[in-house]
Amino acid sequence: AQTVTQSQPEMSVQEAETVTLSCTYDTSESDYYLFWYKQPPSRQMILVIRQEAYKQQNATENRFSVNFQKAAKSFSLKISDSQLGDAAMYFCAYRRPNTGNQFYFGTGTSLTVIP
């Protein structure tokens, strides 16, 4: 079974600093998708960034980037120049391709941004 582990229930960062949220996953598949979703206090789930496993290049979206280590099954999210609006719960997610099409989520990391 696929599992996704986020070992940091809570993190904090000073405004304008950089923070890294960790995520590991377990799979026997060679092709899959990985995601980071943000859930602000509004509860809406917002896609932050996506990584296809067959791509060696790490995905980036403005201030958000990932460190994808396929062999280590690690998928960390780096937030640069942290802003107050980045404060949220962040979920790492794995998607198994094609068969069943199921998604698996980690337990989340609550990020606090300190002014």
Next chain:
Amino acid sequence: EAQVTQNPRYLITVTGKKLTVTCSQNMNHEYMSWYRQDPGLGLRQIYYSMNVEVTDKGDVPEGYKVSRKEKRNFPLILESPSPNQTSLYFCASSLYGVMNTGELFFGEGSRLTVL
């Protein structure tokens, strides 16, 4: 506007009183799914559907039913709600197959309290 719409957004009910949470998407997505979110547990999949008339259990299906009679709708039915089903529920949809971008699109969530 492309969206997933859930109703109701908030509901307080009593044990044993049947209820339905509706979900509708306007993106012509084949894949739809229901999740529940509980503190410390992340998002857990209840049921999913890969197309009309095709549904399957997720990780926590007990006490829930679903149906997929139309492509756009995927209601979640609690036949006899119990207090342990008090949770935040999310409906989500996605393309399915080789043309999809992988990501899930989420509704805004439904906060259910069972007394």
